Amino acid sequence: MNKKKIFTSLLVKDISRFRKVDTNIYLLILRYFITSSAFRSMFFHRLLSLNLVNNKVLRKIITAFGWLLTEIEIPSTSNVGGGLFIPHPKCIIINRRCIIGENVTIAQGVTIGGNIFKEKNGRESPIIENNVLIGAGAKILGPVTVGENSIIGANAVVIKDIPKNSVAVGIPAKVVKQVNEPYPDLIKKNYSL
Known part of the structure; x- marks a missing residue:
């Protein structure tokens, strides 16, 4: 193609x-x-x-x-999959080596940044897998992986890997719940108009 x-x-x-x-x-x-x-x-x-x-x-x-x-x-060097959705597009910073999967939602004030003092497998930047929701003001720092179908709460600071199908909140972010469905399905089911 x-x-x-x-x-x-x-x-x-x-x-x-x-x-x-x-x-x-x-x-x-x-x-x-x-x-x-x-x-x-x-x-x-x-x-x-x-x-x-x-x-x-x-x-x-x-x-x-x-x-x-x-x-x-x-940055043009970051790898962003299709379907990125930014509902309130202000003050969002994404690291130049970051990898973002498909159908990710990023709210306002989010930073997805690297940490040059903390490398893992030769990388210093986060990997955000498919179908992840990142709440307003969240910070995802260093060579962490946010697993598929996860939700990162508002103002959470992620400095450790988040497993797939998880809800993580707090400073530093901790997993508080496991989810069985992608967040778009959860939103449709719980907040239908």
Whole structure:
């Protein structure tokens, strides 16, 4: 698959977290680029991470422009899966070597950062697996892994691995509950409108 098709398919996954993709995808991309700063940040990240822009100066300009427009820092070297959802896009910092899986939700004020003084298996940055919800103000620091289908509570500070299907809260974050379903299903079941 060429880079432009990968770029479009990842943007479709991102948009599908906002709404059902049932109309012309290019019009939806344009609409969300204009109206959603979270989508704009993902657009710039995907544009740069797939090396669709090769000029170094232009890459730096796009990075700075993206930060000014969105207040979200997602470096092009971080690996972000499709379907990232940022409902309140302000003051989010993601480490340049971080790996984020698919269908992850990140609330405002989240920091996903590395720790150069604490390496594990040659990495210093977090791995966030698929279907993870990260609450407002949470900090995930160092070479930790947040397991699939986990929920990190607001203002939690994660400095140790969180197993899959867990709810972790506190400073430092501790697992307080195991869940059997992905968080989108739990939300639909418990908070249906």
